[in-house]
Amino acid sequence: MKKIVLAYSGGLDTSVCVKWLKDKGYEVIAFAADVGQGDDFKIVRQRALNAGAKRIYIKNLKDEFISDFVFPALSANAIYEGKYFLATALSRPLIAKYLVEVAKKEGAGYIAHGCTGKGNDQVRLEVTAAILGPKLKIVAPVREWEFKSRQDEIDYAKKKKIPIDITKKKPYSLDKNIWGVSIECGILEDPWREPPEDAYQITKSIERAPNKPKYIQICFEQGIPCYINGKYLTSQELLTRLNKVGGDCAIGRSDLVESRLIGIKSREIYEAPAATILYQAHKALENLVLDRELLHFKEGISLKYSELIYNGLWYSPLKVALDKFINQTQKKVTGTVRLKLHKGNCSVVGRKSDYSLYKKELATYSAGDKFDQSLAEGFIKLWGMPYKK
Ligand code: ARG
Numbered sequence: 150m151k152k153i154v155l156a157y158s159g160g161l162d163t164s165v166c167v168k169w170l171k172d173k174g175y176e177v178i179a180f181a182a183d184v185g186q187g188d189d190f191k192i193v194r195q196r197a198l199n200a201g202a203k204r205i206y207i208k209n210l211k212d213e214f215i216s217d218f219v220f221p222a223l224s225a226n227a228i229y230e231g232k233y234f235l236a237t238a239l240s241r242p243l244i245a246k247y248l249v250e251v252a253k254k255e256g257a258g259y260i261a262h263g264c265t266g267k268g269n270d271q272v273r274l275e276v277t278a279a280i281l282g283p284k285l286k287i288v289a290p291v292r293e294w295e296f297k298s299r300q301d302e303i304d305y306a307k308k309k310k311i312p313i314d315i316t317k318k319k320p321y322s323l324d325k326n327i328w329g330v331s332i333e334c335g336i337l338e339d340p341w342r343e344p345p346e347d348a349y350q351i352t353k354s355i356e357r358a359p360n361k362p363k364y365i366q367i368c369f370e371q372g373i374p375c376y377i378n379g380k381y382l383t384s385q386e387l388l389t390r391l392n393k394v395g396g397d398c399a400i401g402r403s404d405l406v407e408s409r410l411i412g413i414k415s416r417e418i419y420e421a422p423a424a425t426i427l428y429q430a431h432k433a434l435e436n437l438v439l440d441r442e443l444l445h446f447k448e449g450i451s452l453k454y455s456e457l458i459y460n461g462l463w464y465s466p467l468k469v470a471l472d473k474f475i476n477q478t479q480k481k482v483t484g485t486v487r488l489k490l491h492k493g494n495c496s497v498v499g500r501k502s503d504y505s506l507y508k509k510e511l512a513t514y515s516a517g518d519k520f521d522q523s524l525a526e527g528f529i530k531l532w533g534m535p536y537k538k
Pocket of ligand 1: 235237238269270322323324331332333417
């Protein structure tokens with residue numbers, strides 16, 4: 150029997166995948182990753198086995214996800230098309246890494262996933278697998294199978310006696326982890342239509358957010374957030390806390406018609422309260438401690454880095470090289486940022502650092518000015534000389 154390791158979520162698609170692969174003659178080993186999506190993995194395990202998996206590996210990858218994927222992306226100020234903090238995109242190379250690992254452990258020659266042929270996730274999983282396990286062959290049932298709709302899948306599940314909870318009609322497609330939620334499909338496919346309130350999973354609407362602003366202080370060490378309001382938190386606690394506090398203040402929603410790698414535009418909405426807050430805070434601290442040349446050069450790097458994440462090139466040589474650059478830029482990104490969270494707005498209202506390049510005696514327009522104004526004239530003459538000539 151050919152052995153295959155399937156990336157398993159517990160949903161209808163991947164459950165049908167298990168059975169479908171078995172019908173094609175594979176022995177199916179399921180793999181489920183806990184990246185903070187909040188699933189009950191006892192149920193996930195039972196579903197995989199009920200659908201016919203030989204066994205299931207469930208791995209808690211939250212810490213690794215945060216330290217090796219989320220925080221590097223934060224250090225890089227990674228954001229796609231100005232609105233997407235890449236929560237889904239960051240999780241895929243990690244999941245693929247473990248698919249490859251489990252395949253090696255099991256001596257399996259194949260890996261499988263439940264992605265469609267229209268999305269980015271198939272690219273991310275397969276390109277990562279190509280880099281980390283080039284000998285493995287990939288099977289993507291959803292790209293091959295005969296089902297045309299969700300109803301076809303449900304009919305198949307019923308026929309094959311896969312006990313799946315199909316009573317609730319799911320209006321959206323969701324992907325969730327500790328860095329954010331991605332929501333698509335259903336009525337969101339009309340880009341003219343305002344997303345209905347029930348599409349949002351972890352954030353309050355601006356209307357329901359409290360009237361009183363909330364202040365928080367976040368302390369970073371070398372680009373990594375470590376303390377909230379002076380209290381040290383583990384990275385998981387920190388993100389959970391910011392998702393809660395931010396979500397309650399209606400922070401972190403975005404609505405984007407995005408450009409997929411595959412060449413189509415799709416409408417997706419996102420929720421990423423912690424990411425939104427940390428991105429703002431981290432940038433504000435960089436503005437304080439990085440010199441102009443580095444700061445501006447890094448903006449271009451951020452853009453490239455985000456594209457690499459989005460396009461599934463996490464383990465590519467360019468991404469690895471850019472990490473060295475970004476790490477170097479974070480050496481002095483240590484300090485504290487004060488933010489005001491209020492009805493969907495997240496504004497930085499204060500920042501301080503031992504590495505601050507802000508010198509009051511140079512910047513002030515009041516008493517105590519140490520700036521030598523006489524230097525400006527010569528500087529401007531030289532700077533402007535070519536234009537004058
Ligand atoms: N469009 C996002 C990306 O390509 C999210 C994809 C997954 N979204 C979902 N709702 N299942 O990274």
